[in-house]
Amino acid sequence: MKILYFAWLRTTIGKPLEEITPPETVKTVKDLLDWLPSLGENYSIVQEKSDLLRIAINQEYANLDQEIKQGDEIALFPPVTGG
Amino acid sequence: MKILYFAWLRTTIGKPLEEITPPETVKTVKDLLDWLPSLGENYSIVQEKSDLLRIAINQEYANLDQEIKQGDEIALFPPVTGG
Amino acid sequence: MIRVQEHDFDVGQEIKNLTNGNHAIGGVASFLGLVRDIASDAEISAMTLEHYPGMTEKMLTEIEAEANRRWELDASLIIHRYGRMEPGEQIVLVITCSKHRKSAFESCEFLMDFLKTKAPFWKLEETPEGGKWVDARDSDDTAASRWIEK
């Protein structure tokens, strides 16, 4: 499963994207966010800044209870500030 | 007193502007509009189309009861349609 | 700034002139009016815009001053043409520059609404049946009325 990070999530976690293989118990976006901090200290930001976290699955905005599956492109990023 | 006509008021009355000398009893815009038809048949349009008549005194919009005086520049025209 | 002119204008150049060097400007709203080839009930081959020289400039100056009183603008411009124009030609341009987009958008709409109801211009359309003076639209009065301060 491919996961991408943008803006200060990218700089804090320290990479723009990676391949992850969460355990089978990770079924939803919320499960994924609970599991990510187990990958290392940098990842605790997804819990600390959960209010400012936006999620996309396959380039569409997603909710916490949305299901994720093998082959999905997941993206985590802060609220957008373009325009 | 100079009076200007625009759009279909100009084409109906047949001139873009003229000097007029209304009698002393003509004190307001309304008096002027009542008196104008005495100048000729073409001028009856200011009565017939009174709903569609806009008036300016010295290049500012004016009301029927506004006073007019010697040296004023009066203009009669239909509702504007620019832009 | 206001300009009443017979000749055409260059939208891109006008925006550049207005914003050039002012780095406080974050948003530029603009409206460009063009001659359409279809009126409510006839095909139009051209139109002639008559205006009231002197009063036109006076009204546009007043309208622009009012917009600058209501919104914090860094720059604004109104250009209105008169004379004969064919379909596709540019008639009017309003540009407003502000720190944020909300005031730029609002003041631009305000200027267009007031210009449509206050600036002394009259359109004579050339139709297959001959010249026809355009009637004022009630919707323009409605649009302008929403800006009346309560």
Place this chain on the structure above:
Amino acid sequence: MIRVQEHDFDVGQEIKNLTNGNHAIGGVASFLGLVRDIASDAEISAMTLEHYPGMTEKMLTEIEAEANRRWELDASLIIHRYGRMEPGEQIVLVITCSKHRKSAFESCEFLMDFLKTKAPFWKLEETPEGGKWVDARDSDDTAASRWIEK
């Protein structure tokens, strides 16, 4: 039409391309966003716009389709740049063309409001204290919320 690009654009030329030959268009509304040199609390020497390639195009396409569903538009265009830009540079351009000015204005504001809250762009400002990610503004959410269909 939407374009996500690193290089600059020419507003006048884009308006011309969009309206060229279409004599049904009576009104062209546009919004141009520029880099300001002052943020809420610091002077800015430049900014870098990061984006999410793929999702950006997808979101802008969706937003534009939604505007065309809500308003009768003859043409529309969204251009958004990414990369490093200095104060005064052009960031974003939205143009909407319609028969009448009301739909042109409304759809242009709608596109900007939604782009501001949905398009995956993030601004990193270069300030005297170093790089600083710009916080999202509540006022942008408020602006976007007024378009929610009841």
